[in-house]
Structures are given as C-alpha cells and as structure tokens.
Amino acid sequence: MQFLSPLILFTSCTLLATTVFADAQAPVQSECQIKSQEISSKIQNAKTEGDKTEQANLEKALAEVNANCTETSLIKQRKQKVLDAKQEVSRRQTDLNKAMEKGDPEKINKRKDKLADSRKELQEAQTELEKVQPDD
Template sequence: MLLQRSLLASLLIGAALFSTASVAAQDEAAPSGCAAKRQALAEQIEAAKQHGNSAQQAGLEKALSEVTAHCDDASLHKSREEKVLDAQHEVAQREADLRKAMAKGDQAKIDTRKTKLAEAHKELQEAQEQLEH
C-alpha cells in the first residue's frame, strides 16, 4: 500500500514536472494552462502504453482524471502567482542570509549562501516562466 502511494506520488510529481517543462518549451500557439497539462499527461499515457508500463499508465490516467475534474485556468493562474510570490520571498531571504555571511567574513558560509541564492533565483525564474504560460 505504501509502495503504491509512493509510486503514485512519484508519477504525479513527474507528470507535473513534465507538464511544466512541456509548456515552457512550446510556442505561443500551443495549448496553455489546464489544456497543456491534459495534453502532456495524454502524451505520457501514450508513451507508457507503448512501453507496456501499465502501472505508470494507471497512475497517469488517475492524474489526468484529477486534472480534468479539478483544474481550471483561473485557479491554476492564481496558484502560479502564489509560487512566484513565494519564490520572490525566498530570494529576498537568501539575499539577507548572504549579506549576513559577508558581514561576518566567513568564506565557507559566503559560498554556501551564494549557492543557495543561485538556487532560489533559478526557482524564481521557473515560477515566472510557468506564470507566463
């Protein structure tokens, strides 16, 4: 039971990440929002069928039914706006942490804080790209 939940959670996360990457890679004429999520999941389902992966197919079909039942473009847009705000807050926090480390002069902490700030900037950029699509 726990293994099935872990597998389903992994599939849903993978589907969401794949959907996000697919949307970012497509041009303006391509579907966006919930339609893009549904399309990406349908493509993944087809790939799972072709590879005979029935467990993955079942998980993706469940994810598709959830998206179909619960996704609407307005709530998806709001959720993406919230992710951008959260990411902006994280960047601000990481910048403050870096300033503190620089004030202390501890090079190891400065390097760590720079790495964390770069990661936060990357997450912010990804969140902004998702919001645009």
C-alpha cells in the same frame, strides 16, 4: 514565357498568404489542454511499455487535470509559486548577509550560489505566470 512568370508569382503569393492566414486563425490551446495532452501522451507510452502502475498513476493525474484544471486555478497556483520563490530569495539574501557579517569566505560563496539558484527559480516562476496571466 512572359505570361508564366506573373502566373507563377501570383500562385506563390496566394499559397503563402493562405498559409500565413491559416496559422493566424489556428486556435490557441489553453495550458490545461496542453497538460491534458501531455499526460495522455505519457499514458500511451506507459501502455506501450506495459507499465500498468505508471499508466494507472497517469490516468489518475489526467482525471484530476480534467476535473480541476482551469485557467483561474493555474493563475492562482503560479502566483503562489512566485510568492514562495520571492520569500525564498528573501531568506537566502538574509543568510548571505549573515555570512558576510561573519566573514567566512566559504559560507559567503555557498550562500551566493544558493541565492543565485533562488533568483533563477523566481525568474522561472514569473515566466510561467506570464504565460497564463491575462494582460491587464
């Protein structure tokens, strides 16, 4: 019985270490590969449902992703999205300031809500950019 306990412990640790090491060695998929797989999955769903129009549109989208998607292009697109979101936040802040000058509580609340939505979109855009932008 004394021999079995260390043997079981050793075997358990070995299996755990192997699992952890295998996870650490798993290749990281690029955003482009993930996009391609998602579209392929949607194509399969469209085939299953018999939706020829959706299938054709998805196949076209997949061809475009395969032809044009690079990590560099993703970074460029996401940087542009962040820039657009920043401009929208700035515009919404200006609208809020004007509403505050006029003193209309209804418009002020409406502008505050829109500004909050724009800030949320900016945060989401920044998060998406961080996913693909290499650490400097």
